[in-house]
Amino acid sequence: xxxxxxxxxxxxxxxxxxxxxxxxxxxxxxxxxxxxxxxxxxxxxxxxxxxxxxxxxxxxxxxxxxxxxxxxxxxxxxxxxxxxxxxxxxxxxxxxxxxxxxxxxxxxxxxxxxxxxxxxxxxxxxxxxxxxxxxxxxxxxxxxxxxxxxxxxxxxxxxxxxxxxxxxxxxxxxxxxxxxxxxxxxxxxxxxxxxxxxxxxxxxxxxxxxxxx
Amino acid sequence: xxxxxxxxxxxxxxxxxxxxxxxxxxxxxxxxxxxxxxxxxxxxxxxxxxxxxxxxxxxxxxxxxxxxxxxxxxxxxxxxxxxxxxxxxxxxxxxxxxxxxxxxxxxxxxxxxxxxxxxxxxxxxxxxxxxxxxxxxxxxxxxxxxxxxxxxxxxxxxxxxxxxxxxxxxxxxxxxxxxxxxxxxxxxxxxxxxxxxxxxxxxxxxxxxxxxxxxxxxxxxxxxxxxxxxxxxxxxxxxxxxxxxxxxxxxxxxxxxxxxxxxxxxxxxxxxxxxxxxxxxxxxxxxxxxxxxxxxxxxxxxxxxxxxxxxxxxxxxxxxxxxxxxxxxxxxxxxxxxxxxxxxxxxxxxxxxxxxxxxxxxxxxxxxxxxxxxxx
Numbered sequence: 355x356x357x358x359x360x361x362x363x364x365x366x367x368x369x370x371x372x373x374x375x376x377x378x379x380x381x382x383x384x385x386x387x388x389x390x391x392x393x394x395x396x397x398x399x400x401x402x403x404x405x406x407x408x409x410x411x412x413x414x415x416x417x418x419x420x421x422x423x424x425x426x427x428x429x430x431x432x433x434x435x436x437x438x439x440x441x442x443x444x445x446x447x448x449x450x451x452x453x454x455x456x457x458x459x460x461x462x463x464x465x466x467x468x469x470x471x472x473x474x475x476x477x478x479x480x481x482x483x484x485x486x487x488x489x490x491x492x493x494x495x496x497x498x499x500x501x502x503x504x505x506x507x508x509x510x511x512x513x514x515x516x517x518x519x520x521x522x523x524x525x526x527x528x529x530x531x532x533x534x535x536x537x538x539x540x541x542x543x544x545x546x547x548x549x550x551x552x553x554x555x556x557x558x559x560x561x562x563x564x565x566x567x
Numbered sequence: 568x569x570x571x572x573x574x575x576x577x578x579x580x581x582x583x584x585x586x587x588x589x590x591x592x593x594x595x596x597x598x599x600x601x602x603x604x605x606x607x608x609x610x611x612x613x614x615x616x617x618x619x620x621x622x623x624x625x626x627x628x629x630x631x632x633x634x635x636x637x638x639x640x641x642x643x644x645x646x647x648x649x650x651x652x653x654x655x656x657x658x659x660x661x662x663x664x665x666x667x668x669x670x671x672x673x674x675x676x677x678x679x680x681x682x683x684x685x686x687x688x689x690x691x692x693x694x695x696x697x698x699x700x701x702x703x704x705x706x707x708x709x710x711x712x713x714x715x716x717x718x719x720x721x722x723x724x725x726x727x728x729x730x731x732x733x734x735x736x737x738x739x740x741x742x743x744x745x746x747x748x749x750x751x752x753x754x755x756x757x758x759x760x761x762x763x764x765x766x767x768x769x770x771x772x773x774x775x776x777x778x779x780x781x782x783x784x785x786x787x788x789x790x791x792x793x794x795x796x797x798x799x800x801x802x803x804x805x806x807x808x809x810x811x812x813x814x815x816x817x818x819x820x821x822x823x824x825x826x827x828x829x830x831x832x833x834x835x836x837x838x839x840x841x842x843x844x845x846x847x848x849x850x851x852x853x854x855x856x857x858x859x860x861x862x863x864x865x866x867x868x869x870x871x872x873x874x875x876x877x878x879x880x881x882x883x884x885x886x887x888x889x890x891x892x893x894x895x896x897x898x899x900x901x902x903x904x905x906x907x908x909x910x911x912x913x914x915x916x917x918x919x920x921x922x923x924x925x926x927x928x929x930x931x932x933x934x935x936x937x938x939x940x941x942x943x
Contacts, residue, residue: 366758409804411754418751450661455750477661501663502886502921531836531860532882532919540887548801548837548860 359388363395363416364402371395371419375426385430392423396466403551410459413551417462424465439470441561443494444486446474448507453500456530460496460550467554480511487520493564494557496527505537512541525560529553569939575636576730579789579911583829583875584851587908591901593934594637594732594877595927596833596856598917600662602628605924611657614644614664618713622720629727632931637732637911638724639792640717645709648702650738651693652746663920671696672747674756677763684774685743685767693747733792733831734782739819740771741812742795750797757807764811772815776822783828790831790854791823800840801860813844824852831877832856835916842866846873859884859915867904876904877911880930885914886921890929897933 362371371392378388399416402408408416443464445457454476461471472486487495495515497508508528515521526543529550538546545556572589573581581588599621603610606627613620621641629635644664647654653667671693672680680688694702721731738746744767745753756764779791797803798812820830831854832845838861845855846869853874857863859881867876878900884893897912904910912934918927 368759409800409802409807411757411802411807412804414751415754415758418755450663452655452661452665452667501665502882502919503661503663505883505886505921531858532886534859534881534883536881536883536887 359391360395360398363392363399363419364408366412366415366419368415368419368422372422372426375423379426379430385427389424389427389431392420392427393466393468396420396463400463400466400551400554404555410550413463414455414459417459417466420462420466438468440468441493441557442470442472442490443496443557444472444474444483444490444492445496445498446478446483447476447498448478448480448483448504448511450477450507451499451501451504452476453530454498456500456548456550457496457498460498460529460553463550463554464557467558469557480507480514483511484514484518484520487515487524488518492524493561494525494527496529496553499528499530499532502532505540508537508541512543525556527553527556568936569943571939574730575728576789579637579730579732582905582908582911583789583854585872585875585907585909590936590938591905591910591912591934592637593635593912593931594639595635595912595914595930596917597625597628597639597641598663598920599624599641599643600657600664601918601920601922604662604920605922605927606631609659610662611659614657617716618643618645619716619719622716622723626720626723626727629724629729632928633935634727634729635931635934636730637789638729639732640720640735642736646713646735648694648698649689649706649709649713650743651689651697653697666746668746668749670749670752672744674760674763677756677760677767680744681763681766681770683770685740685771686774686778731788733788733790734785736792736794736833737775737779739793739795739798739812740768740775740815741798743771744768745797754803757803757811761810768811768815772818776819779819779823780826780828783823783826790829792831792833793819794833794835796833796835798841799834799836799838799861801837805840808841808844817847820848820853824849829853833916834858834861837861839865842869845870848874850874854911856913857915863900864903870909872907872909875909875911877913878904879913879915881915882919882921885926885930886919886923888923888926890923890925893926893929894933897930898937901934901937 359374375388399413403413445461447454447457461473464471527545528543529547533546547553578588578592582592600610602625608624621643625641644654655665783791798808823830829852833856835858850873854877855874856877857879859879863879
């Protein structure tokens with residue numbers, strides 16, 4: 355059952371995956387168990403991406419299937435106990451930038467790995483990020499960018515976090531087509547990538563290190 | 568320091584033909600919003616003031632920074648609108664034009680596009696969906712304004728010694744469909760309804776060749792610009808690239824090359840896995856424009872003595888770097904990519920809005936002086 359679902363994600367067999375999930379729900383299987391299997395599928399997708407077998411577009415389609423799977427499971431999951439989160443992350447594309455493709459992929463991949471994702475959307479004020487950070491005390495904050503005018507707001511957000519004494523508790527990540535190491539240094543960020551899966555790997559590694567610290 | 572011995576036109580032609588010019592030709596891909604900022608204008612006040620306001624701003628920048636070799640006409644909000652793309656209205660907070668990607672085209676539209684072409688689909692279906700019926704009444708005025716302004720702009724640039732590289736950046740059929748369907752939906756189409764996509768791309772390819780040749784013949788430009796930001800290995804596996812992009816691209820390149828026209832491929836995102844395919848094109852038939860994410864030095868080794876490369880200054884370097892870092896990078900490009908000719912010094916994608924004036928100046932100065940300051 356697990357293998358069928360996992361291979362469905364890897365081979366992008368959308369209809370088959372969704373049908374399988376519906377069938378398992380109808381048979382009375384615990385939704386969290388089905389969700390875990392779906393997550394295993396996404397983990398396999400991530401592994402194959404890192405090995406260069408799958409490409410970003412395929413990861414994106416697998417993410418879409420995962421989102422649809424979660425939508426099917428959600429009404430049933432509300433009645434069962436919540437699964438334990440691997441960590442909390444705030445994602446945002448900051449003020450002036452409306453691009454969200456990379457951010458959305460990262461968001462779904464992280465959810466697939468069991469992270470609790472607070473996606474603030476696009477064109478977000480730095481102060482909104484700060485307020486959310488105060489509220490939920492995330493492990494990570496990730497900013498996505500495809501235009502350079504947003505660098506200023508990334509800096510503002512980083513400064514706000516610093517000023518409020520939150521920066522040391524949070525790993526700051528930046529990603530997107532216009533980001534590189536120069537920007538990482540400019541923001542004193544902890545991580546930069548143009549590869550969503552590398553972002554996931556970083557979050558997993560950091561949480562593992564934190565657990566062993 | 569030695570003096571220049573070539574005109575901008577000669578210099579660009581020399582590089583494209585893989586010969587060594589007197590110095591590297593410089594052809595930054597402009598962005599009116601960035602140009603406005605660098606000349607002290609507010610782009611959000613210019614954006615909807617007609618096409619010539621864009622050209623005029625870019626000419627102002629050209630003069631303020633002492634000019635360069637290759638120029639092209641700008642992209643304005645109206646130009647995007649003519650293409651059926653929904654764009655943001657530039658504001659003080661967000662001064663850059665950004666495409667608002669939504670699923671404006673539906674799966675059933677592939678058949679219309681395959682039968683009648685993308686241009687017909689844009690005029691008769693897409694624009695109305697994106698902007699409403701009333702916008703159709705403005706099309707004639709926008710076309711006329713763009714046409715009149717382009718001619719005037721071309722004359723003004725020519726007076727200043729610059730050379731027009733291409734009439735406009737045409738959009739590759741693959742990229743155009745991705746923008747009109749939205750990327751996720753288009754990707755679903757590639758995997759779940761491939762024949763429909765393939766048929767539409769073939770019609771669009773034929774259409775693009777016919778339109779491009781008409782534009783080229785009208786004004787006799789150096790090249791034909793063709794933009795593609797998504798088909799590369801950063802997003803798609805080779806089997807998708809080999810089925811939906813490369814065969815059609817070859818058709819386009821070969822059709823233009825038959826008339827002696829070279830394609831200037833504007834390739835954003837990482838194309839490391841795809842560069843080798845371009846070796847199949849005839850020697851000197853194209854220019855490969857990279858945005859700072861493809862490994863340009865590896866690309867050069869694959870395309871050495873085969874195709875010219877235009878490069879590649881990363882937006883973060885232009886926006887956050889120091890002039891000495893810019894100078895060092897440009898020198899490296901000139902030494903390693905342009906050592907045998909075949910290099911045009913260019914921005915990675917277009918000039919970013921956050922560009923520091925001193926960095927842009929360093930790029931231009933290095934391009935203009937580095938080789939001429941060396942012994943012959």
